[in-house]
Amino acid sequence: MSKVKHVDCATLKQWIDNDEAIIIDVREVSEYEEAHIKGAILIPVGTCSPAAVPHNPDKKIVFHCKAGIRGGKACEVCAKAMPEGVVYNLEGGLDRWISEGYPVQRR
Numbered sequence: 752m753s754k755v756k757h758v759d760c761a762t763l764k765q766w767i768d769n770d771e772a773i774i775i776d777v778r779e780v781s782e783y784e785e786a787h788i789k790g791a792i793l794i795p796v797g798t799c800s801p802a803a804v805p806h807n808p809d810k811k812i813v814f815h816c817k818a819g820i821r822g823g824k825a826c827e828v829c830a831k832a833m834p835e836g837v838v839y840n841l842e843g844g845l846d847r848w849i850s851e852g853y854p855v856q857r858r
Contacts, residue, residue, distance in 0.1 A: 755826040758813060758839040760851045772811045775804055777825040778845070782817065786855040788848065796821040801832035815841035815848070 758766075766772035767790070776787055777796040787793070794803050796816065804812060812833060816822040822840045830838045841848065849855060 754837045755823070755830050756837055756839050757842045758811075759842050760848050760853055763813060763839075763841055763848075764853055766811060766813070770810075772813050772839075773805055773807060775799070775812065775814045775825065776845075777814055777816050777821050784858050786845065786849070786857045788815070788845070789854065789856050791815070794825075796825050799825040799828055801829045804829055804833070806833070811837070811839055813839040813841055816844045818844040818846050820844075 763772065767774070767788070774788055774791040776783055776791040776793050777799055779795055780793065783793045792805065814822040814825045814829070819840060819842060822844055826838045826840045845855070
């Protein structure tokens with residue numbers, strides 16, 4: 752059975768550095784263009800579905816938004832059908848990622 756778990760910024764950064772995660776940004780296009788985690792795939796929450804998410808059994812699927820609410824909703828929508836079994840929501844979203852000093856790409 753699929754589960755939704757939370758991941759903190761430090762752990763996600765380790766996963767990124769080790770190429771262990773697929774990051775799904777569920778914010779809107781304008782938010783993504785302003786700033787995003789390098790390599791994150793944009794799938795706005797309104798269009799997020801299990802079919803839209805790339806799957807790789809060797810990587811963790813991490814959803815994030817601005818503060819965590821939309822990311823949690825995307826996790827709930829997708830978790831039931833994800834073959835990986837577990838999906839993650841970034842605690843505090845991109846706001847916390849930036850406030851803790853982790854890098855983002857800006858336009």
